[in-house]
Amino acid sequence: MGSTVKDINENMLGGKKVAIVFVLGGPGSGKGTQCSNIVEHFGFTHLSAGDLLRQEIKSGSENGAMIDTVIKEGKIVPSEVTTKLLEEAITKSGNDKFLIDGFPRNEENRTTFESVAKVSPEFVLFFDCSEEEMERRLLSRNQGRSDDNIETIRKRFKVFVESSLPVIEYYESKGMVKKINAAKPISEVFEDVKAIFRPYGPKMKADRLILSNLDHDLGYLHRFPSDFPMSHDLGLSLFTHVGTLVGSSLRQHRQICSSGNLMVQEAFGRLNKFARAFCYWLSRASNPKIFRRLMSLEGPNSRACQSHINQVNSRVQNLAVLQFGCLVREEHAVQQLLANFASRALGRLWNDFQKQHASNVLTLAGAMAIVPPLENISLKMLAESMALGNIKDYVSRPMDQPYLEGKRIKSRSVAVPSTIFQGDAIEPKTGIKFPAFLEDDSSPSTTVLVGMGFKGVKVMRVKNLDLYAFDLQPNTVSEKLGPKYASVPTIQLKDHPDFYDDLLRENLPMRVRLVVHYNGLSIGAVRDVFESSLGLRLQKMNPNTDYRCLKTFGSYFNEDIPIPAGTKIDFCQTSDGQLITEIDGRQIGAVKSKDLCRALFGMYIGDSPVSLDAKKDIAKNVAGLMGKS
Numbered sequence: 001m002g003s004t005v006k007d008i009n010e011n012m013l014g015g016k017k018v019a020i021v022f023v024l025g026g027p028g029s030g031k032g033t034q035c036s037n038i039v040e041h042f043g044f045t046h047l048s049a050g051d052l053l054r055q056e057i058k059s060g061s062e063n064g065a066m067i068d069t070v071i072k073e074g075k076i077v078p079s080e081v082t083t084k085l086l087e088e089a090i091t092k093s094g095n096d097k098f099l100i101d102g103f104p105r106n107e108e109n110r111t112t113f114e115s116v117a118k119v120s121p122e123f124v125l126f127f128d129c130s131e132e133e134m135e136r137r138l139l140s141r142n143q144g145r146s147d148d149n150i151e152t153i154r155k156r157f158k159v160f161v162e163s164s165l166p167v168i169e170y171y172e173s174k175g176m177v178k179k180i181n182a183a184k185p186i187s188e189v190f191e192d193v194k195a196i197f198r199p200y201g202p203k204m205k206a207d208r209l210i211l212s213n214l215d216h217d218l219g220y221l222h223r224f225p226s227d228f229p230m231s232h233d234l235g236l237s238l239f240t241h242v243g244t245l246v247g248s249s250l251r252q253h254r255q256i257c258s259s260g261n262l263m264v265q266e267a268f269g270r271l272n273k274f275a276r277a278f279c280y281w282l283s284r285a286s287n288p289k290i291f292r293r294l295m296s297l298e299g300p301n302s303r304a305c306q307s308h309i310n311q312v313n314s315r316v317q318n319l320a321v322l323q324f325g326c327l328v329r330e331e332h333a334v335q336q337l338l339a340n341f342a343s344r345a346l347g348r349l350w351n352d353f354q355k356q357h358a359s360n361v362l363t364l365a366g367a368m369a370i371v372p373p374l375e376n377i378s379l380k381m382l383a384e385s386m387a388l389g390n391i392k393d394y395v396s397r398p399m400d401q402p403y404l405e406g407k408r409i410k411s412r413s414v415a416v417p418s419t420i421f422q423g424d425a426i427e428p429k430t431g432i433k434f435p436a437f438l439e440d441d442s443s444p445s446t447t448v449l450v451g452m453g454f455k456g457v458k459v460m461r462v463k464n465l466d467l468y469a470f471d472l473q474p475n476t477v478s479e480k481l482g483p484k485y486a487s488v489p490t491i492q493l494k495d496h497p498d499f500y501d502d503l504l505r506e507n508l509p510m511r512v513r514l515v516v517h518y519n520g521l522s523i524g525a526v527r528d529v530f531e532s533s534l535g536l537r538l539q540k541m542n543p544n545t546d547y548r549c550l551k552t553f554g555s556y557f558n559e560d561i562p563i564p565a566g567t568k569i570d571f572c573q574t575s576d577g578q579l580i581t582e583i584d585g586r587q588i589g590a591v592k593s594k595d596l597c598r599a600l601f602g603m604y605i606g607d608s609p610v611s612l613d614a615k616k617d618i619a620k621n622v623a624g625l626m627g628k629s
């Protein structure tokens with residue numbers, strides 16, 4: 001790297017020769033942002049001193065409280081603490097190239113690191129940016145950091161000028177600083193960064209890069225097939241593609257973590273976890289060397305390690321177990337699959353999120369379905385979900401079309417009657433019958449079917465989540481809403497700005513029935529989908545809401561309740577604001593919370609409903625209930 005780069009022969013740390021770049025710059029200059037880019041393009045491992053310190057606080061270590069106080073004050077944590085954390089992270093990592101971000105922040109940091117770690121940096125990357133710009137960025141960073149408030153920000157600026165700039169001057173005097181104008185847009189800054197790193201050599205091998213990003217929570221790996229044979233070359237090419245997935249999910253995860261959208265975070269979290277597990281699994285299946293190195297963490301002579309190495313070495317080189325057998329050659333099939341998988345799954349979710357800002361529950365459930373909850377994964381499911389044809393079919397299929405086992409359905413799925421149902425209604429695609437009256441129709445409190453929608457959500461290809469019907473009590477509707485809307489023509493009712501709000505606000509007795517129409521759906525999956533969606537809606541409706549209602553609601557979905565095909569799950573709202581949950585007519589719980597009722601029925605007749613057509617049809621039919629035609 002030219003004359004500024006030291007001979008790194010002496011730079012031994014954690015039993016390996018390491019290359020280190022210090023990344024410095026004021027708070028908010030974009031160090032973390034650019035480090036993510038460098039990681040992806042040049043295969044470094046990013047160690048943020050600030051992140052390590054924040055993790056230390058969270059871990060509840062004995063230094064946690066002290067670190068917390070120092071950070072809130074914008075001051076600098078004692079050097080031994082930070083140096084130790086960095087040293088440990090370097091030693092633990094499988095990588096040997098590191099970006100150390102936000103360190104050394106003062107002369108003491110620098111000298112301590114030099115004397116303890118005995119490592120000199122390759123060079124120092126300095127992001128130069130004005131305080132006004134940094135302040136603007138920090139105030140909109142939105143990561144919930146305790147020190148991103150104007151008072152602490154000002155203190156951090158002062159500390160930066162007084163303590164950190166001298167460190168940069170020190171390295172400058174040694175000709176080791178590479179200064180970047182960080183006031184430009186992110187992509188332009190990265191062009192300059194790239195020019196600096198380019199001579200540093202080609203991108204690190206994909207496998208290394210990915211492995212350095214792996215977390216070590218590998219408990220779920222046994223779910224993947226253990227006897228998966230694969231050639232070494234194919235394994236490496238797979239890494240490249242899974243790498244794209246890991247890279248982009250990590251990048252996008254970072255962006256959306258600050259968005260506060262819990263469901264999107266959950267979906268991305270799963271993508272991430274899946275991709276990481278998949279990578280590790282590939283490494284194990286394809287590359288005994290990598291496997292051996294990783295397993296050295298557990299002990300190189302462990303039985304598991306040895307038996308897997310033997311397995312990999314002795315297996316036939318084909319991918320039959322994952323059923324990639326299609327017309328294309330196996331390498332291409334797999335590459336195409338993973339490329340599709342990564343770009344379509346993430347692209348779709350991301351677009352959705354940007355368009356709607358609050359994605360509807362089923363779109364997200366669908367996105368989550370692409371990545372199964374790992375605890376439920378089985379070899380057969382994995383094979384099915386990964387079969388190229390199915391994935392392609394799935395990702396190109398609009399979310400609101402149904403999926404039926406063994407059939408491709410092209411027509412629109414939402415089957416909503418144009419008038420109130422006279423007799424029982426049959427959902428044409430599935431043949432499931434919804435009675436027009438859910439209770440005895442002579443009772444004055446009976447509810448009437450006013451809308452029906454089909455929401456097929458594929459959960460691991462073989463399961464659809466629900467079919468739903470929406471019912472209201474005619475008398476109460478006429479009584480409560482009749483006067484206000486008497487003069488509104490039916491045709492306009494569905495577009496009336498207050499109408500749906502009034503339906504939700506009036507505590508009208510109403511009911512949504514979901515019908516499970518595949519075997520194998522777990523009650524836990526249903527609970528998760530509702531909990532996440534309701535949580536989001538509650539948060540949007542009333543940020544100060546009492547979330548205990550949601551906890552209580554979730555607690556009814558006991559894992560012991562089987563929900564085979566045909567199971568009816570009913571949610572009923574009573575006029576006194578209770579939300580009653582029934583499974584096959586048996587009440588499993590009731591929560592008194594008007595907010596929760598509004599959130600639940602809002603999924604069907606509120607903003608971003610599960611089906612817009614069904615929502616409009618409900619309005620049309622309610623008009624009918626009120627004596628309009």
Ligand SMILES: Nc1ncnc2c1ncn2[C@@H]1O[C@H](COP(=O)(O)OP(=O)(O)O)[C@@H](O)[C@H]1O
Nearest residue numbers: 027028029030031032033137141184185186189
């Ligand atoms: N070049 C840039 N232009 C505009 N905003 C940026 C730029 N670089 C980073 N940001 C944004 O500014 C905030 C601070 O960036 P970050 O990378 O966290 O800074 P640091 O790690 O230096 O404190 C983030 O919200 C980030 O998205």
Ligand SMILES: Nc1ccn([C@@H]2O[C@H](COP(=O)(O)OP(=O)(O)O)[C@@H](O)[C@H]2O)c(=O)n1
Nearest residue numbers: 027028049050071074075076077102103105
């Ligand atoms: N070497 C370091 C790095 C960070 N820190 C502390 O961690 C805080 C946050 O640092 P950071 O690098 O994550 O964030 P920015 O201030 O660069 O945005 C600093 O303000 C310090 O209080 C430290 O004490 N020593």
